Amino acid sequence: MGRFVNERLIRLALEEDIGPGDVTTEGLVEPDLEARAVIVAKEPLVLAGLELAQEVFTTLDPATSFVTPFKDGDMVKRGDIVLEASGKLRVFLTGERTALNFFQRLSGIATYTRQFVEKTKGFSVRVTDTRKTTPGWRRLEKYAVKVGGADNHRFGLYDGILIKDNHITACGSISEAVKRARKTKGHLLCIEVEVTNLEEVKEALKNSVDIIMLDNMNLTGINKAVTLIDHRVLVEVSGGVSLESVAQLAATGVDIISIGALTHSARAVDMSMQLLK
Amino acid sequence: MGRFVNERLIRLALEEDIGPGDVTTEGLVEPDLEARAVIVAKEPLVLAGLELAQEVFTTLDPATSFVTPFKDGDMVKRGDIVLEASGKLRVFLTGERTALNFFQRLSGIATYTRQFVEKTKGFSVRVTDTRKTTPGWRRLEKYAVKVGGADNHRFGLYDGILIKDNHITACGSISEAVKRARKTKGHLLCIEVEVTNLEEVKEALKNSVDIIMLDNMNLTGINKAVTLIDHRVLVEVSGGVSLESVAQLAATGVDIISIGALTHSARAVDMSMQLLK
Amino acid sequence: MGRFVNERLIRLALEEDIGPGDVTTEGLVEPDLEARAVIVAKEPLVLAGLELAQEVFTTLDPATSFVTPFKDGDMVKRGDIVLEASGKLRVFLTGERTALNFFQRLSGIATYTRQFVEKTKGFSVRVTDTRKTTPGWRRLEKYAVKVGGADNHRFGLYDGILIKDNHITACGSISEAVKRARKTKGHLLCIEVEVTNLEEVKEALKNSVDIIMLDNMNLTGINKAVTLIDHRVLVEVSGGVSLESVAQLAATGVDIISIGALTHSARAVDMSMQLLK
Amino acid sequence: MGRFVNERLIRLALEEDIGPGDVTTEGLVEPDLEARAVIVAKEPLVLAGLELAQEVFTTLDPATSFVTPFKDGDMVKRGDIVLEASGKLRVFLTGERTALNFFQRLSGIATYTRQFVEKTKGFSVRVTDTRKTTPGWRRLEKYAVKVGGADNHRFGLYDGILIKDNHITACGSISEAVKRARKTKGHLLCIEVEVTNLEEVKEALKNSVDIIMLDNMNLTGINKAVTLIDHRVLVEVSGGVSLESVAQLAATGVDIISIGALTHSARAVDMSMQLLK
């Protein structure tokens, strides 16, 4: 079902890169020449976007065909051929950059996510993303996070009640905010409240929320909160989590660590396309 | 003229975040409440996207109004209020994440670009971006690069002839590739050729190209190439340029340094929105 | 924030009705004539779509203005003027049918919903809609249901886990299905399971689901299930609920009654537009 | 040629139902599982939308295949398997509701229309729809009306001149309105005038219109009008026609009975999808 949902962004991407035409390729290469091309990993990485990369080329020419021994989520080594393709030479030259731009960014997120997941091995904690994604890429980036081994937090403002500081300010108190949420929300959604100190943790507990998010609290605070909550509800920590700090956070016994950096600070990994002679 | 061109991506972004509704805000906050909100820099950064951030909120409600002492390209300090807004409370709560996602990513690119530009001060060299941009964001990311103080390389496959390794392979030789390009290109476009060694530099020179791109060559090679070319045509270097290596490259006397990292590896800078009591 | 989200459907509707032009109005009426028009209820009804009806006319001419003493959710009598408008005569003649088509359908749903809600007064039960909505109208019809006084069930396949008969068939058992759901779902979503007999109720309870939906069970079965579940989890009944049966169902003590008919069988209520002399 | 024209609404419908993903199905069912599914009529009904239902599934996966002994317009019995499908299990679970929402609504209109048509058997009268359709569904609903055995009135404001009460008010008189219409209309379009009493019938006749629509007149009035018109022009009746009144109206000798209820008050008929073990 991938094709249906990715089509809009792939077309937008090809339109912005090709515009009225690839003047170099159209000027230099006969339209009917056939070729084989490979995409190669230039560093160790976790693959994400194999299907998407193929869809870029098949959007240009549906007759392009592909072979690969890998699937999304596989860790590959530097030098591994991750995709081999046969088709029109022009299609490879024109689609190369767009295909790689998708593939490198998504694999970059999967690779970076995998590093966070590795650091939390042995702890029963969920690593999740946030809504700090690239506008237009929400679904794709959350997919890459999942491929990297972490879980998804809510997808948008519609699939979970998350009462944040500004909501609490607007309602006057946590209690009032939760009261309103309980009355208006659908019966399939849980309530999560963002808190910044132990007083607020207590108020949230008193209101029987489903999840408490400890926002930007330090380790001491988190430990006290975990003790106070004592498994009555789920505990999430969030705010400035790094590869350095994630294991310490996991060790506190929280249930969920949400990390904006997975999507807003992952760099693209290095890949290239080569023509086979 | 910004509004016309950004509208499509802003709507896509709001649709993916809001979906059928912001269940938290709609459940907790009366529709008619007015508020004031500020966006604050949480680290030193170069602003990019001030207008875009405003357009996110005005897409939700055209009556939202804004004040700011800054403009895109300004360097701000940690704690600076970069934008102050008045309007409906719901609009701020619902639009916050999308506005920040645009603003933080573009400012991230501008800030990172500025660092590269600073390193090359005193050299008469152009720092430019590449086509390694986030699909769907080409125009926006190239704008942020310019705001950061660097120049734009071509926007797509249509506004410049760039003969790359795969094109040369397809044509058989640099000479043949340039010959074909000269015959087919429009008279307003220059010809640039990517080379990887001095032999290729010589062949490119013999064919009177307008720009020679030294691709992934080491410092020794670059120095020799610059001497060989001797200002007869423009020289560009590309490939794995980092904040560590950029000054050395500038010192070789090349005319242009193009850097994929400006767009594919910039992290989002930290900003937040706060409601004024 | 209505305008942003409704725009696409309003334009689709105007395009399909106007096509290349309203040949009658353009042939008979001068473009500059001004007029006043009223929309009148031709039967008692609950209003839903007041803003939407206005947006149809302002899409044709942003200068059209409106006055109304009512708001969505108000019950009006036969003969009540529900909206009074001033603007170009052509705009009223051309937009009339499309505005009324929206307004009558949404008010029809709100009116029908209100009847169900009235029947369950005095019982602490939630009446909700389902996903049996008109394709393209999900958000609007769920809005009308809310205006009518009922609650919304999930909006789509993304904001709630609902394990239905076909899912259970696919997994082999309720236990296996719930186990998989628990492992893969986001932490902000609850799990609801559809059951058809008491054995399945027991299996669902054993798996600690959040909500049990009794699908198409008769009154005896429902009563037994409610006794068995004994407030440990929420109970929903669904399947063929009518104005005749809804009070009896509410009396069983279930928490939620979901009713497809609210959206798939509501008829449009009668309204008309008249020009003021 | 169906696929081309339905695509936009099908995609809108799938996007609104699936959003970022079918969390239940994706969590519970392996992507490669194959299945067979049937759609079953749960009451006697006239089929409309067989192709459309298939297109919903093939939009998700073009490899889905179908068998059916029926075609649109066929009357089926309770329990009849109206469509049998083979393909990916996930596709059936995810597409079920959207496919049924289209199929049940269109078949509902066709079934309801057929009842009106049956009541007028033996009379040489045309039963037609109106422009009182669901916004966005004009073409589909008019198709279902035709499948049900009735005829289509004009599709929009562009394929027929229909001078209604508000137009007459705007022009001052029927005569003036018809004069203007005759001068401006294309030569392939007829002129129909809406009247409410015998005086207006006479004025319309004097102006040689092609069709006279008797709007909301009672039986006595209609009979007098039919006698007066005496087959010189076509006569249409409209306004509040029900299954109870339609035969009486047909017996008056009018040529056309147009019925808004065919589209604005038809309920969805009952169908369900079942997986074959």
Place this chain on the structure above:
Amino acid sequence: MGRFVNERLIRLALEEDIGPGDVTTEGLVEPDLEARAVIVAKEPLVLAGLELAQEVFTTLDPATSFVTPFKDGDMVKRGDIVLEASGKLRVFLTGERTALNFFQRLSGIATYTRQFVEKTKGFSVRVTDTRKTTPGWRRLEKYAVKVGGADNHRFGLYDGILIKDNHITACGSISEAVKRARKTKGHLLCIEVEVTNLEEVKEALKNSVDIIMLDNMNLTGINKAVTLIDHRVLVEVSGGVSLESVAQLAATGVDIISIGALTHSARAVDMSMQLLK
């Protein structure tokens, strides 16, 4: 109501011309400079597209304002200032070509149409366009034809029955084709049949069609046909009509002359934009 319907084509046009940016204007002109500009007729012409030209500029900046003593349909002289505008200098430089491309093409059609209309003065004949329009421009070009003083033939395949040679071939005979049309068409549409000789004229008359189109017949044939038809039905001639032949055709007494050249062979008239110092 112009803005709503033209928006899509105006945006498409601006996107294809501006792409990622007007590099000349953005490089040379400060964004805040104000200016006044005029559009001047460089030859005598009939104006069509005054509003559209303005919409191009207001799409770029809604604050642009305009003055003109003219309206569409006015004949202007060489040197006449047809539109004066105030706004941002950048907006004029960037929008100039697109605005003129619309304005010159539509005025070209209106001017050419006016010449045909002049030649038929004194005859009671309708000059009309055909469906031979530029794809994507149907509505605009038919508007220009009307502004030029001629009438519109049907807008598309949906607002008139026109039985052409290939339809007759498919049905076997004119009689069979008309029989089928009468049975299936809506009651607001007339039937026109295309014929090529007198035998076919007779067959068409026998079948009581509403209009007979004489396709590519010579003057002798047309005269005989007009005599034969003798005002019983409307007569249209079509096929290769030129400015040279149109008056002779009008003199034959036909009712309608349809001319593909109005839209498919009109040249753009000459206009230019100048900045006021």
Place this chain on the structure above:
Amino acid sequence: MGRFVNERLIRLALEEDIGPGDVTTEGLVEPDLEARAVIVAKEPLVLAGLELAQEVFTTLDPATSFVTPFKDGDMVKRGDIVLEASGKLRVFLTGERTALNFFQRLSGIATYTRQFVEKTKGFSVRVTDTRKTTPGWRRLEKYAVKVGGADNHRFGLYDGILIKDNHITACGSISEAVKRARKTKGHLLCIEVEVTNLEEVKEALKNSVDIIMLDNMNLTGINKAVTLIDHRVLVEVSGGVSLESVAQLAATGVDIISIGALTHSARAVDMSMQLLK
């Protein structure tokens, strides 16, 4: 790669012609009838749009198949069958006009262009188009120009610096304008300046621009300018070039002649579709 880029305009064209349905064809022709159809040249012409014409039919039914001995750019004679097609009869009847509207317009441009190119044979001069194209058709019309044997000028405002009279007015002088352009432009774009007299030619030369465009100068002026420039930079002439004047202009030794008439004044050539019995 044609299909991807043309799809949007083809759909727009089919939607505007078919609207809610081809009432003639649907009423007269059974949906399953197969047929063969040919498109025939009715005058000598240069083919452009063979693929596009096919795409119109395959958009309606992907199973339509085609044979042709020709390719775009071929000159064909009156009576030549340029395309033979097999498929559904309805598809040919419904798609005929739209396919021909594309095919005739593009072939018209190619044919007209070929005439200009023939007149300049023997001179080493480039004939090019301009940006005076039909809005929405930029890419297609420039393609037809190339097929006709001429070259393309820039595609839009983004792939070349062209400093025109209004830019010079805005900057104060040619020198200032060129200075600003050099500083801001990308390194792959050349600078062209429009001049109207010899003084301006000298100022342009002094500023080392890449191309000088002589705008609307007479032959004497052009000859003097060519002598003055003496091959130091490219020379383009533009403004009111006709089939009568083009050879004389070529004889002056200029490098480029750009001709707006190629696209804004080409008439559609005559073609027709016939069904094979």
